[in-house]
Amino acid sequence: MTDTIIVEIPRYSPEQDTEPHFQRYEVPVYKEWVVLDALNYIKDEVDGSLTYRWSCRMGICGSCGMMVNGEPKLSCATFLSAYARNGDRIRVEPLRYFPVVRDLVTELTDFLAKLKKVKPWLMRENERELAQGEFLQTPEQLEEYKQYSMCINCTLCYAACPVVGLDPTFVGPAAIALAQRYNKDSRDQGAGERLAILEHPEGIWGCTFVGECTRVCPKHVDPAGAIQQYKLTAALDWIKSFVMPLGRKNKDVDDGAKAA
Amino acid sequence: MEQKPPSNTPIYTEFHPRWYRRHVSVYWWLGQRQYLKFILREVSSVFVAWFVVLTLLQLRALRVGPEAYARFVHWLEHPATIVFNVICLFFVIFHAITWFNLAPRAMAVKFRGKRLPEIFISAPNYAMWIVVSVGVAWMVLR
Amino acid sequence: MARSSSEPILWTLFSAGGVVAALLVPVHLFLFGVALPLGWLRAPSYEHLMALAQLWPVRIYLFLLCSLPLFHWAHRFRYTLYDGLRVKHLNEVIFTLCYGGAVAGTLLAGYLIWSS
Numbered sequence: 001m002t003d004t005i006i007v008e009i010p011r012y013s014p015e016q017d018t019e020p021h022f023q024r025y026e027v028p029v030y031k032e033w034v035v036l037d038a039l040n041y042i043k044d045e046v047d048g049s050l051t052y053r054w055s056c057r058m059g060i061c062g063s064c065g066m067m068v069n070g071e072p073k074l075s076c077a078t079f080l081s082a083y084a085r086n087g088d089r090i091r092v093e094p095l096r097y098f099p100v101v102r103d104l105v106t107e108l109t110d111f112l113a114k115l116k117k118v119k120p121w122l123m124r125e126n127e128r129e130l131a132q133g134e135f136l137q138t139p140e141q142l143e144e145y146k147q148y149s150m151c152i153n154c155t156l157c158y159a160a161c162p163v164v165g166l167d168p169t170f171v172g173p174a175a176i177a178l179a180q181r182y183n184k185d186s187r188d189q190g191a192g193e194r195l196a197i198l199e200h201p202e203g204i205w206g207c208t209f210v211g212e213c214t215r216v217c218p219k220h221v222d223p224a225g226a227i228q229q230y231k232l233t234a235a236l237d238w239i240k241s242f243v244m245p246l247g248r249k250n251k252d253v254d255d256g257a258k259a260a
Numbered sequence: 261m262e263q264k265p266p267s268n269t270p271i272y273t274e275f276h277p278r279w280y281r282r283h284v285s286v287y288w289w290l291g292q293r294q295y296l297k298f299i300l301r302e303v304s305s306v307f308v309a310w311f312v313v314l315t316l317l318q319l320r321a322l323r324v325g326p327e328a329y330a331r332f333v334h335w336l337e338h339p340a341t342i343v344f345n346v347i348c349l350f351f352v353i354f355h356a357i358t359w360f361n362l363a364p365r366a367m368a369v370k371f372r373g374k375r376l377p378e379i380f381i382s383a384p385n386y387a388m389w390i391v392v393s394v395g396v397a398w399m400v401l402r
Numbered sequence: 403m404a405r406s407s408s409e410p411i412l413w414t415l416f417s418a419g420g421v422v423a424a425l426l427v428p429v430h431l432f433l434f435g436v437a438l439p440l441g442w443l444r445a446p447s448y449e450h451l452m453a454l455a456q457l458w459p460v461r462i463y464l465f466l467l468c469s470l471p472l473f474h475w476a477h478r479f480r481y482t483l484y485d486g487l488r489v490k491h492l493n494e495v496i497f498t499l500c501y502g503g504a505v506a507g508t509l510l511a512g513y514l515i516w517s518s
Contacts, residue, residue: 014277099279205409228366238410309475323518345435356424393429
């Protein structure tokens with residue numbers, strides 16, 4: 001393991017540059033340092049103009065997503081020593097397929113709009129009275145959607161998904177996984193409404209199951225699995241609407257009241 | 261948009277810096293091993309379609325008569341055809357393996373409240389693959 | 403969008419075709435494309451194959467073997483052209499050629515199988 005490592009970062013200042021240019025910094029390598037530590041070292045000691053997002057430094061806020069040697073990673077969860085062992089340089093770039101605002105900071109407005117588009121809140125057909133008490137949920141019912149609720153909106157999956165890069169209107173892995181988080185929640189009755197929003201080429205049908213999103217997800221949300229299951233649900237729904245045209249498409253059973 | 265603020269507070273306009281957008285190349289799929297494997301998996305469908313063409317030719321030859329079928333078999337024995345069909349076979353097997361490995365992800369099968377591990381779905385698929393293959397071979401070669 | 407209502411059935415056909423292609427195509431291709439031409443196995447006679455092709459379960463089997471993988475190819479190839487070559491602006495043409503090809507192949511298979 002080397003004592004120092006060269007960190008290559010594309011610098012881009014919107015007021016001065018039309019294109020990014022790479023800058024190299026020499027950073028010491030300590031056993032416990034992550035890429036975020038290297039960036040903080042650069043900003044504190046070498047070049048205070050370096051701009052990047054970070055917050056919790058422990059892999060839960062989702063702020064510090066970056067491309068590290070071409071792989072989408074959380075910079076707070078990527079150890080420097082792993083790269084120092086295999087060479088003397090490391091390339092840190094802003095997340096792929098997003099516009100770059102400055103240095104390592106990406107523009108997320110479009111992503112946030114996509115999240116909002118899938119209506120990520122509990123939707124009820126029949127509201128519960130306060131006197132009826134709270135929704136009760138068994139551990140099995142929680143298991144149905146818990147995995148998808150682990151998403152920290154770090155957008156690593158968007159940086160990994162080629163469809164996101166090729167089709168900017170594609171809603172994307174995190175948004176669809178989020179829709180499934182609510183679809184599978186026993187308290188929710190909005191699955192039909194969300195399906196109507198997502199059963200389009202820019203929704204679930206745009207996904208070609210590359211599977212990269214699941215591979216890079218730091219929270220093991222498995223968005224690819226969520227999307228394929230959603231496709232299967234949509235297909236079965238469509239078949240049911242043919243075979244049983246009088247049957248209701250929405251989940252209209254008040255599961256919450258069942259346990260009360 | 262937000263409501264207008266009271267008149268004695270300053271009005272802010274959004275600063276919209278010039279974003280840098282990296283262009284996605286037509287050769288994006290060569291940039292990463294996983295992307296290349298994905299495209300090869302998708303391209304395997306072309307070889308699956310070629311198999312159907314082959315089968316349609318075989319059915320036509322069968323229908324016309326023994327001499328036509330003999331000519332068809334003779335064409336199959338041509339070295340170039342064999343080489344192409346071997347390549348085709350690799351892609352078709354690649355399709356089968358990737359399909360059986362990915363199929364469990366589309367199906368969340370529950371058993372006693374917990375999701376079945378993927379092997380419980382892919383292993384029966386592989387087993388069925390072997391059984392069906394042996395069955396077909398027996399029917400044809402009998 | 404008109405396309406949204408056809409995607410479920412196209413995906414279902416793609417999946418069914420994928421299963422058929424995965425389970426059945428390898429052995430058929432191995433037998434007729436590789437093993438028999440190379441003489442590894444004794445070739446079935448014309449009469450045996452014709453006798454098999456008269457049985458109605460075999461006819462249905464052959465029809466599905468030809469039709470469903472074509473729909474699998476059509477769906478996958480269409481998306482590969484969109485993503486791989488980025489020709490989405492031609493999507494009407496691609497859609498017609500792909501699924502049209504699958505339908506044509508299906509009709510041809512039906513004709514060849516049931517008219518012998």
